[in-house]
Amino acid sequence: MLGGTPVVLAHGFPDSSDVWAPVARKLAERFHVIRYDVRGTGGSGAPGRGHRGYSMELLVDDLATVVREVAGRPVHLVGHDWGSIQGWAAVTARPELFLSFTSMSGPDLGHVSDWVRRNRWRPWKVFGVLQRSWYIAGFKVPVVPELVWPAVRERLHAGRREWVNGLGLYRANFGRRWRPAPVSTRVHQIELTQDPYVAHAHLEAAEPWVAELSRSVLHTGHWAQRTHPDQVARHIEDAIDNRKRKRxxxxxxxxxxxxxxxxxxxxxxxxxxxxxxxxxxxxxxxxxxxxxxxxxxxxxxxxxxxxxxxxxxxxxxxxxxxxxxxxxxxxxxxxxxxxxxxxxxxxxxxxxxxxxxxxxxxxxxxxxxxxxxxxxxxxxxxxxxxxxxxxxxxxxxxxxxxxxxxxxxxxxxxxxxxxxxxxxxxxxxxxxxxxxxxxxxxxxxxxxxxxxxxxxxxxxxxxxxxxxxxxxxxxxxxxxxxxxxxxxxxxxxxxxxxxxxxxxxxx
Ligand SMILES: NC(=O)c1ccc[n+]([C@@H]2O[C@H](COP(=O)([O-])OP(=O)(O)OC[C@H]3O[C@@H](n4cnc5c(N)ncnc54)[C@H](O)[C@@H]3O)[C@@H](O)[C@H]2O)c1
The missing domain is CATH 3.40.50.720 (NAD(P)-binding Rossmann-like Domain)
Structure with a gap:
């Protein structure tokens, strides 16, 4: 078992755990920080079963294994992008492993399905949210997205392996039916107002399902942990401490x-x-x-x-x-x-x-x-x-x-x-x-x-x-x-x- 409160940082697509490095350095002043490469990225092996090896259940198992084997006790979880999407699934399926969950730029897929159903008579609102996810349909097409990598590698800081294997996340998990479930873990959402992929409604979708939900705002783009690491670390710290700073x-x-x-x-x-x-x-x-x-x-x-x-x-x-x-x-x-x-x-x-x-x-x-x-x-x-x-x-x-x-x-x-x-x-x-x-x-x-x-x-x-x-x-x-x-x-x-x-x- 580790000394110091354990904090697990889960990364998204098309990143590896490196994306958290500057934030991890800040958090390490107070916490025992654990970051790991999701399967198929960085130093982790790839599952080798086509995209089926990236199903949500397997991602949650990996995360649970990291908590059990490395921390040896419940942790504060922080997820960005796909790290956050799988974080929602993990706190729903294995709440006993988590003390709190800080979610950045990745909603729960069940909550979003429920939000779309609740707003089905407001199609313009639903369209406004779903049009941010147009690229997902493209990712489901075979081969073509793999070929796009050279065009996006600099803009998205994407390694070839992270890009190609990461496509499995979309192919294995989108198109499935996701049911919403209540979340008993305390959740904090960091809203990134200039994020082109995630709308305010994606965050709102969680409201009926999370008993203890708070939110803070950063006026940044999708990769806030890269552009504003100090601020992200401070928001995570406040979320872990369950503290609202005075104005x-x-x-x-x-x-x-x-x-x-x-x-x-x-x-x-x-x-x-x-x-x-x-x-x-x-x-x-x-x-x-x-x-x-x-x-x-x-x-x-x-x-x-x-x-x-x-x-x-x-x-x-x-x-x-x-x-x-x-x-x-x-x-x-x-x-x-x-x-x-x-x-x-x-x-x-x-x-x-x-x-x-x-x-x-x-x-x-x-x-x-x-x-x-x-x-x-x-x-x-x-x-x-x-x-x-x-x-x-x-x-x-x-x-x-x-x-x-x-x-x-x-x-x-x-x-x-x-x-x-x-x-x-x-x-x-x-x-x-x-x-x-x-x-x-x-x-x-x-x-x-x-x-x-x-x-x-x-x-x-x-x-x-x-x-x-x-x-x-x-x-x-x-x-x-x-x-x-x-x-x-x-x-x-x-x-x-x-x-x-x-x-x-x-x-
Ligand atoms: N009272 C009114 O009817 C009224 C109407 C419209 C606008 N205002 C505006 O409201 C503001 C506040 O005025 P008030 O009515 O409270 O007046 P006030 O005189 O009660 O307060 C003004 C304060 O500003 C301080 N001050 C003056 N020069 C300064 C400087 N160089 N650096 C730092 N502090 C300095 C003074 O020491 C004082 O404490 C002013 O900008 C004034 O123009 C007042």
């Missing part, structure tokens, strides 16, 4: 107002929060309230933003949600707004957002597990007034940036939301710059603005609730208060009217 949420400008309220709302939902603010004490206060972590960050400083993002990754991991929220206000007519005022507001409200997203978005893309980017824009970004030319310009820019990112990052499973809050009672009115006014006039205007915002009575907590909803629903442009919803609609149906109202708003 990690990073918020800039989290020391006050909307940022703090959103950090709190995410924490209330069980997320781990990282509060960033140029005002370190206020970030620490948010961290203390949310049970999270605080870092001082001035988002206008690109080098510092990159450094803090790298530090967060190393200490806490890649965030699931990044909210580029830090912002300042500058009000007043264009003719009175100084170059210095312009630079300050552009530095924080535009460059700050760009720096934040440039530092974190690549982390999310590389991790390939999706995520969400939130930008705190403003209705000022689509509601032109005579009072906020500089501020509005920065907010229009980040509103557009968010929409461009939405287009660019969709394929990576990363959602983007641009929040347009409206008039919200926060500290922003106490720090607003009123262009061209004396210090005394500035103070007076700040007090008046604070009174007006207080009277409007919309709290940052209400904005935070909308933000959580927007992330959940993956909403792109999110006007929050009634007045900015009206302006948003007005822009579409009567833009001239919206502009006329905006002309009245002067300072």
């Amino acid at each position: 990690l949420v990073v918020v800039t400008g989290a020391g006050s107002g909307i940022g703090r309220a959103t950090a709190q709302a995410f924490a209330d939902q069980g997320a781990e929060v990282i509060a960033l603010d140029v005002d370190e004490a206020s970030a620490e206060e948010t961290a203390a309230r949310t049970g999270g972590h605080a870092y001082r960050l001035d988002v206008t400083d690109r080098v510092a933003t990159d450094r803090v993002a790298a530090e967060i990754k190393a200490r806490h991991g890649v965030p699931d949600v990044v909210m580029a929220n830090a912002g300042i206000g500058v009000a007043g007519p264009f003719l009175h707004t100084s170059e210095e005022d312009w630079r300050r507001v552009v530095d924080v409200n535009l460059w700050g957002v760009v720096h934040t997203l440039r530092a974190f978005a690549p982390q999310l893309v590389d991790r390939a597990e999706g995520g969400h980017l939130v930008v705190t824009a403003s209705a000022a970004g689509y509601f032109p007034t005579a009072a906020l030319s500089a501020y509005s310009t920065t907010k229009a820019a980040v509103l557009m940036l968010a929409q461009c990112l939405h287009a660019e990052l969709r394929g990576h499973g990363i959602g983007v939301s641009a929040i347009c809050p409206g008039i919200v009672h926060t500290n922003i009115t106490t720090t607003f710059t009123f262009a061209g006014k004396s210090p005394a006039e500035q103070e007076e205007r700040r007090r008046a603005a604070t009174r007006a915002y207080r009277l409007r009575g919309f709290s940052p907590e209400k904005v935070a609730a909308e933000i959580l909803e927007a992330v959940k629903e993956d909403r792109l442009v999110v006007p929050v208060t009634a007045e900015v919803k009206a302006a948003h609609l007005g822009n579409r149906v009567a833009p001239a009217l919206v502009r006329a109202v905006g002309r009245l708003w002067r300072l």
Whole structure:
């Protein structure tokens, strides 16, 4: 018997156990990893009975023998492609051998037959799933698929032996009648969203049949263990531990107002929060309230933003949600707004957002597990007034940036939301710059603005609730208060009217 928890890695077609090597190296830090070459591949002998030697029953016997002879006790099983298909058959037939099963890109054939039968009156849905398996019909044709090997060997990393013998898997097992059966082993499915061979429905098919089923997502193609071994190893580890990681949420400008309220709302939902603010004490206060972590960050400083993002990754991991929220206000007519005022507001409200997203978005893309980017824009970004030319310009820019990112990052499973809050009672009115006014006039205007915002009575907590909803629903442009919803609609149906109202708003 082995020391250490045994994990068996079963490979698919047209691979050998080598395909698991990078993942096995990672898992070996904690587990006793067993990987074996399925019959007819790598160092294993070929059955020599034509394709009948690759029947599911024989594959399950082989796997059971590996568990019995090498591990000597129940194992955690991980299967990819045909390794997963035979894994389903094994956990159904021999549940006593398995502690858990992690399935990647290979459904149970009985569950899929049952899914097709249940959906027989929705032929377009069934067609959408089955058309991914067109090649299987081709594999059943004698001789021709054998000849195709030189054309696929590089793209599929396929050895000739693995390709030719592996065809036996299809010929021996497709075309048979497969009945679904309940599965008592705990199962985790890793969904690969860019897998051309396996659809979401193939995973759904298991739902009525597995008592304990969980799922996680990687935005990768079919051979995730080759392209993203670290991520695959982490998902397997979580599946074995039966653990769901907390969501990690990073918020800039989290020391006050909307940022703090959103950090709190995410924490209330069980997320781990990282509060960033140029005002370190206020970030620490948010961290203390949310049970999270605080870092001082001035988002206008690109080098510092990159450094803090790298530090967060190393200490806490890649965030699931990044909210580029830090912002300042500058009000007043264009003719009175100084170059210095312009630079300050552009530095924080535009460059700050760009720096934040440039530092974190690549982390999310590389991790390939999706995520969400939130930008705190403003209705000022689509509601032109005579009072906020500089501020509005920065907010229009980040509103557009968010929409461009939405287009660019969709394929990576990363959602983007641009929040347009409206008039919200926060500290922003106490720090607003009123262009061209004396210090005394500035103070007076700040007090008046604070009174007006207080009277409007919309709290940052209400904005935070909308933000959580927007992330959940993956909403792109999110006007929050009634007045900015009206302006948003007005822009579409009567833009001239919206502009006329905006002309009245002067300072
Ligand atoms: N309050 C509103 O009515 C309203 C309306 C529309 C949009 N917004 C936007 O919401 C966001 C949050 O504003 P708020 O109302 O919560 O204001 P707030 O002043 O209460 O909070 C802003 C936070 O950002 C921080 N910050 C400022 N400059 C920074 C920098 N360079 N680096 C890091 N942190 C910095 C501040 O220290 C503060 O903690 C801003 O982008 C603002 O433009 C607010």
